[in-house]
Amino acid sequence: MSATIEQLEHLERKIVVTLKWDDINAEFDKRLKKVAKKAKIDGFRPGHAPVKMVASMYGASIQNDVLNDMAQEAFNNEIIEQKIRIADVLRLEPVEGAAENNDIFQAAFIFEVLPEVKLVDLSGLNIEKSVANVGEEEVDKTIEILRKQRTRYNRVEREAQNGDRVIIDFEGKIDGEVFEGGTSQNYPFVLGEGQMLPEFEAGVIGLKEGESKDVEVNFPEDYHGQDVAGKTAVFNITVKNVAAAELPEVDEQFARALGISDGDINKMREEVKKNVGREVKRRVDAQNVEAVMTALREAHEFDLPNSLVNEEAGRLAEEMKQNFVQQGLDAQDMQLPIDMFKERAAERVKVGLILPVLVEENKLQPTEEQVKKIINEFAESYEDPQEVIDWYFADRQRLQGPMNLALEANVVDFVLSKAKVTEKTLSFDDVMAAT
Known part of the structure; x- marks a missing residue:
């Protein structure tokens, strides 16, 4: 042969x-x-x-x-x-x-x-590193969110105002004709939270239980419902219930509801701070990973194998279909165009070709101690941390996720140690708004 x-x-x-x-x-x-x-x-x-x-x-x-x-x-x-x-x-x-x-x-x-990947001089990279602090102000904000999640609504006989939950019947017409999706009964929403169009909400404010009103609403040109986008509708609205919000007091009962058995508010705040700190770190780390990967991707130039890009694009399309299914949509037979995923797929493939070279040349493989540390951090948020730790180490395959995270952390730390780094301090709201 x-x-x-x-x-x-x-x-x-x-x-x-x-x-x-x-x-x-x-x-x-x-x-x-x-x-x-x-x-x-x-x-x-x-x-x-x-x-x-x-x-x-x-x-x-x-x-x-x-x-x-x-x-x-x-x-x-x-x-x-x-x-x-x-x-x-x-x-x-x-x-x-x-x-x-x-x-x-x-x-x-x-x-x-596979292309030959030659690493660039990492000292030439400019990377913005995100940082965030968790202090008492952030704890207060989180406790306020937790209070709002436990809001109770009590019926009142006064006029509806922002913050109230209202239950309404409404019927919308365009040019005198009822349109699809413009009618509902016993529809609940909270005023002031942007659930409805501003003109619609403004028409409800000031009404009492049992009162009705015709409200003119202009749908924006970019409204998600294409049949009504850019059109004007008149809604007949009847208020059936007005309920004022009542937030729980931050007391022993509230602390117990958050899992503090003895109701100690100081312990509750410590636990909230620990949990918030963990979540903020996770989100900030994710932003820094993205910043490092973007810098690496943009600094290197080489051809990408079309076969790998197409394969990754197919995987992204399948992920989106599964997300649709989890949201209750019938998407199993949906044919998503592969081309719409190719740009993101190419980015992933490129990083996937750079990282092995970077790891090998700089010996960035994670140690056993690093993997254990990540698993211990996972376990902290569970009632029985040792049970979680034992579960991971009972099967070698379960360690793959923590190992990948440890490897990713090594890459990020190494690149940041070589690159020109500027720090950007994020507010608590900015961090929590990030997806």
């Missing part, structure tokens, strides 16, 4: 493997005899049918397997011998004139190779 390699466009290569028919026929005869020993053919005991009859029934399939296996073996040997880093085999092509040669069989493998 022999092979030749040819460079095509970009990262595509072609290897033509050449096999001798004598070798092919020898392997064919060997496999045919094995099949004949087990073949079940009507009129003959298993393994006693004439070889010629077995060949007439199974010969084409056996020869096809032999050609595929021997050609693949020749291809693999060439890849190993030349130390080619292959991305993916794209296709097989016929070799012009090969069928005219009775002595040899030829097959052309078209494939993509």
Whole structure:
């Protein structure tokens, strides 16, 4: 067996493997005899049918397997011998004139190779590093959020105002005609939270239980409902209930509701601060990871294997479909255009090619202690931390996630230690608003 390699466009290569028919026929005869020993053919005991009859029934399939296996073996040997880093085999092509040669069989493998990645000088990178602090003010804000999550609404007989929950019936018309989605009964929402269009909410404010009013509403040109976007509707609104918000007091009962068994408010604040600190760190770390990956991606230039980009784009499309399904949408048969994911896929593939080189050249593989530290941090938020720790170490595969996080942290720390870094202090609101 022999092979030749040819460079095509970009990262595509072609290897033509050449096999001798004598070798092919020898392997064919060997496999045919094995099949004949087990073949079940009507009129003959298993393994006693004439070889010629077995060949007439199974010969084409056996020869096809032999050609595929021997050609693949020749291809693999060439890849190993030349130390080619292959991305993916794209296709097989016929070799012009090969069928005219009775002595040899030829097959052309078209494939993509991985690009050579040469790391840039990291000291030339400019990266903005996010930082955030968690103090008493942030604890107060979080406690206020927790209070709002436990809001109770009590019926009142006064006029509706911002902060009240109202229950209404409404019917909307455009040019005197009721339109789809413009009618509802017993619809609840909280005034002032932007759940409805501003003109709609303004029309409800000031109404008491049992009162009605016609309200004119202009739908924005970019409104998500295309049928009504840019149009004016008149809603007849009837208020059926007005309820004022009542937030719980920050007392022992509130502390117990948050899991502090003895109701100690100071302990509650400490626990809130710890939890908020953990969440803020997670979000800030995520922003810094993105900043580092973006800097690495933009600093390096090399061709990307189309096969890997297409594969990643397909994976992103499938992720979006699954997200739709989890949201209750019927998306299993949805065909999402792969092209809409290619830009993001290319970014991921590029980073995925840079990181192994960066890790290998700078010995950034995580240590066992780093992995243990991450698992311990995971476990802190659970009632029985040791149970969580034991669960991770009970199965080597479960450690892959913490190992990846430790590796990612090593990369981020290393790049930030080399690059030109400016710090950006984020407010608590900015951090929590980040997705």
